[in-house]
Amino acid sequence: MSQRFETLPHRRAIIDRRALADALAALPAGEDLRGRATPLLRDALAAGREEIARRLIERPSAGNETAASYAFLTDQILRLVFDFTLQRLYPRNNPSTAERLTLAAVGGYGRGEMALHSDVDIAFLTPWKQTAWGEQVIEAILYTLWDLGLKVGHSSRSLDDMIRMAKSDLTIRTALLEARYVWGDQALYDEAGRRFNSQVVDGTARAFVVEKLGERQQRHDRMGDSRYVVEPNVKEGKGGLRDLHTLFWIGKYAYQVPTVGELVEQGLMTAKELRRFRRAENFLWAVRCHLHIVTRRAEDRLTFDVQSEIAQRMRYADRPGKTAVERFMHHYFLTAKEVGDLTALFLAHLDERFASRGRRLGIPSLKRRPRKLDGFLLDRGRLAAPSDGFFAEDPVRLLQLFALADFNEVEIHPLTLRQAARDTRLIDNAVRADPRANALFMDVLTSPRDPERVLRWMNEAGIFGRFVPDFGRVVAQMQFDMYHHYTVDEHSLRAIGLLSRIEHGTLESDHPLASRLLPQLVSRRALFVSVLLHDIAKGRGGDHSVLGAEVALKLGPRFGLTGAETETVAWLVRYHLLMSDTAFKRDLSDFKTILDFAGAVQSPERLRLLLLLTIVDIRAVGPGIWNGWKRQLLTDLYQSAEEVLRLGHKQRGRSERIADKRAEVAVELGWSRQRFDAHVKRFPDSYWVAEGTDILERNARQIAAADAGDKPLSIVAQYDAQRAATLVTIYAGDHAGLFYRIAGAIHLAGGNIIDARIHTTRDGMAIDNLLVQDPFGQAFDDPHRLQRLASMIEDALANRSQLASKLAAKPSARTRADAFTIEPNVLIDNKASNRYTVVEINARDRPALLHALAYALFQAKVTIHSAHIATYGERAVDVFYLTDLTGDKIIAPARIKTLAKLLVEAAGGVPAKRERVAA
Incomplete structure (x- = not known):
């Protein structure tokens, strides 16, 4: 029996294999023997699942135990079916050496982890080419499993075929890496394991690592490349179970260890990191098992319609200012972050082992070598602290680390990030008030390079939330609605990244007006700070715009903003929804709409700032939210308000605009004066104001x-x-x-x-x-x-x-x-x-x-x-x-x-x- 199952309590209450084997043996010989055995097996499977579900209700966070219980139950069913098929359906008293057969679990089932509706991935292994007897046995086993309603993924291979296919196919190699003996010829299985290690694994560790990391990145790209999507995929999403599995696959392949715990002995994890790994794995498996039970299918996406029920099943309760489902999802996103931290540290260890001397796995060398690092070092092109107590000597270095990484466009060594995360406690009120620390933070936030990337590192290390506690309150905070795709902190970071891309001109085709306006700004710093703070007060139980403005008034002076800049930031945060509300919910052809909006904005500079903030706020909500129609409405509102706000706007009123439109339409139509005048007289002035000249012509x-x-x-x-x-x-x-x-x-x-x-x-x-x-x-x-x-x-x-x-x-x-x-x-x-x-x-x-x-x-x-x-x-x-x-x-x-x-x-x-x- 797998060591993973030995710790399961009361295994016989899940399934009593001996009693069931006796019942199957007692079935009298005759027609349709397999058909008469199936109900016994089906009832046992249903009873076992019911018992596991009952235990999960009693201990709703026992994820690893539940996943192991489903795999244990499946093992016992497979053994019973295997024995019944060989002993009663196709008995062989003296099998030849070619008629040996072993049954192995592969993939997730091989790890001994399953949810209720997980696939049962199995491999039948034979010593040489398949015999007629072996084909009959395998076919009968599969038919029985299908009759039981199991979703079976299977393969049948000789040892030579297994080795050949494992060498050529990464997916097969990964599945076999986790192979586990279930039943049958033990010696044959042991021989398969030896040949796999000697003929497939030996000497190919570095290539396997590179391939798996590439596969992981492709999966992240496919799933949205963020662990903070508000409807995450528990299995395949970034920060989900598959990321943990990838770490173990790489570690097992490279070091040939059977369990995660033995990676500690190899130096790939510390004992503390192993505890974090197991805690994250246990939580994610609990969520996945609940998800399969609630949806009654193999569903791994944590959609809105099931989040509340799973939160209730896992015994989360409402708290002041935060509902049970918000607390549950907050825990989920913190766990996903934990998985990300573990991944970064793990890859750092792999670099040390498998990268060529002085280089890194799949990472190009630096274009230029930084000259001034203020005591920090470069380790294979990554910024590193020179000693364990480096940050304790001067805690402001925790901010300087990220400012240097940004300025020199280098990555930070994961071990240094771990050291920084450990030392976040050094950031106290004195550090937060230190002008040096705030200047370094502002250098990162307003960087002309890639502020989103470095701020994300700062957030992952816990430095961001510690240095700006108001931001720390929205880290991993979900927004329980179908509009926002990301957590509050992820949304804000994406908005900053979009603003930077507009400034660099990479989004000019999407945002021509914004790309033209951004270089004209006088208050560039105020804009970046307002983008950071516009949702800072979400989840506080009041109007987040009003509360956020109060936060801005407090943080502005601390960040080193002038009084005018602080006032601008507070106004932008307070009214960051004004432009979108006006553009999308009001009639822009009604001149009072424009006058009221312009009266609230009051200055052309504020108008430019508000437009840019509105654009990145909308676009950072998620894919598919921004479109040409929204761009058109915002552009129309901007241009109408700009006309009102600029000096001398009263010289050109409503009647002049109508006359201009009519003249333009008349030219496009090419009608006679008499014919066009007759057309004009049919419509009130409001029609000519409301529609664009292209629509008027059509x-x-x-x-x-x-x-x-x-x-x-x-x-x-x-x-x-x-x-x-x-x-x-x-x-x-x-x-x-x-x-x-x-x-x-x-x-x-x-x-x-x-x-x-x-x-x-x-x-x-x-x-x-x-x-x-x-x-x-x-x-x-x-x-x-x-x-x-x-x-x-x-x-x-x-x-x-x-x-x-x-x-x-x-x-x-x-x-x-x-x-x-x-x-x-x-x-x-x-x-x-x-x-x-x-x-x-x-x-x-x-x-x-x-x-x-x-x-x-x-x-x-x-x-x-x-x-x-x-x-x-x-x-x-x-x-x-x-x-x-x-x-x-x-x-x-x-x-x-x-x-x-x-x-x-x-x-x-x-x-x-x-x-x-x-x-």
Whole structure:
């Protein structure tokens, strides 16, 4: 029996192999003997799993024991099946030397670790070419295992085949590295082990190390290359179980040790690091085992919909300011960080052993040698401390270490990082107040090179959080929503990295305006500090913008900022959401929106700073969040506000802007003066302000074509590269309920409306411009999809599509969003616009939400002039600019109350009473 299983308590309560073997032996001979044995084995397997699950409930953090228990149970089942097959189904009294067979566990099962739904990876080994008897036995064993519902990964090889394939395939070599004898011919298994070590492993350790490290990096790239994604993969993600396995594979291959503990004797780990390894492994296995039980499948991604249940199963409780699930995930991310620390230290030891003299594994040599290191040393191109007490002599050196690494563009030796992490306690209030230490920190934060990389090292070592305790409070802190992809500290570091890349010009195609503005800044230091601090107060139970501004006022002077810089940082942190809220939730064609925003910003420099902070904040949320439409809105808002803020802006007012647009459109159309003037007279001034000149031109051509053909309805859907969306324009006779029908049809066609501008001509026609994306935030650009979109809208407006019943039959919301409770909230504001009542609805996002809200507005007998749709993960924020049917604001208290009631019900999913023609 594996040593891993010897410490399992009450093994016979999991499965009594002897009693079960007796029951199988007692089965009378006859037809379908295997079929009659299967129920006995299936019941034993189910009972064993039930017992293991019960133990996990009693001891929810016993990860290693649970993983070993599942492997032990599988071992016993395999032994029973093996013996039953050889003794009862295909007995051989005098087997030949070629008819020897051994069964080995490989991969994770070989390590003696499994979760409930893990694959059972096994290898059948034979001395030479497979015999007919051996084929029958293996086939019968596999059929029995499949009948038991086990997911079996298997191979059948001779010893020569095993050696040949292990030499040529890294995956096979790694699986065999962890091979463990389960049952069968022991001598044959021992011979396989000897040949594997002598013919495959010997002399190839360095190549194996390099290959496994490359494989590890590819896996990290595939999984997002961050251990701080808020829905981490427990097995494959960075900082997960696979990273621990990789360390053991490399150590076992290089030193040929059977257990992790023996790596201590080889000097690859200290006893303390081994305890950290086992603690991290135990926690991650506990999470994975709970995850398989909760999801009832081989699921290794810790998604939002299961995080709360697993936190409850593992007995995390709510604490002031932090829920149980947030505490659980905080523990998870700290464990992932621990795995990262162990990995760095382990690789440092490997460098010492396997790298060529004076060089490192796969790392190029330095381009230039640093001249001034202030007492630090270079060890194979990495910065190192010269002695164990170096930091204790002057704790400011803990900051100087990272400043030198940044300035000289060198890495820090992992053993020195371990020394720095050990000495973090030396950073006290005196060090935090030391001007030298703060100047060094600011050198790193505002570095013109790669501040993200060095700040990340500082964070991994624990220096960052110790030197800036407010930052330490958000380290590994998750944001329990579907919008943010990373923990708070990871988000902030990524934002700093993005700002640096914009400054270097590497993102100019994505951010042309930001790339042009950043070199013009007077307050560059203030910008970098504000990016660092914008989310510093998350998790404190209040408005993180307000609380963060207070932190900024405290930290600014300490960092060496001037009074003006500190005030700027505090303002940016306080209002870091102002620009995105205005751009994505308000009508930028309403001049009062621009005036209110410019009044809050007050200066062109603040406007530039706020734009840059807003861009990196949004983009650092996660992949797929930033798009061309958001860039367009922010650019429009910036340019409109800049015009208001710059000197002499009053010389050019609304009427001049409208005249300029009309003149530009007239040139593009090339129409006669008389024809164009007739077109102009059909529209109010608000139409010319709201739309860009490109859309104004498209609208004019579409209207002219429809009128010339005497078409009562014209629908044009075309890809708009500038806005990264599909522009859908509907020209139709204006009537009540037009918008909700359009919204429903677009949803049925698989589209999401991200912005809507609704206009009515003076002769009673509606011209609606809608920007539409697919559920993945991409534009519809396939001609067939565009045609289907137009057809669905046409059918809905002609009442041919049974809209209500089709919407009701649509699948419900995503299950991951069900993990969040968001109470619908309706805000009605008559001050945000001079002409319209502005209504903002916050609700949990779901399919056809916009259609439901638009239908509620139809019931309330109001006119929609524009709609602005923003989605933040599971949360939707939809804003409508409304008037009553006479074109006035909605001010009567009774009407406002009714409007709010209808919208709250619609947002909450209460079915609305349908008019008959809507069917």
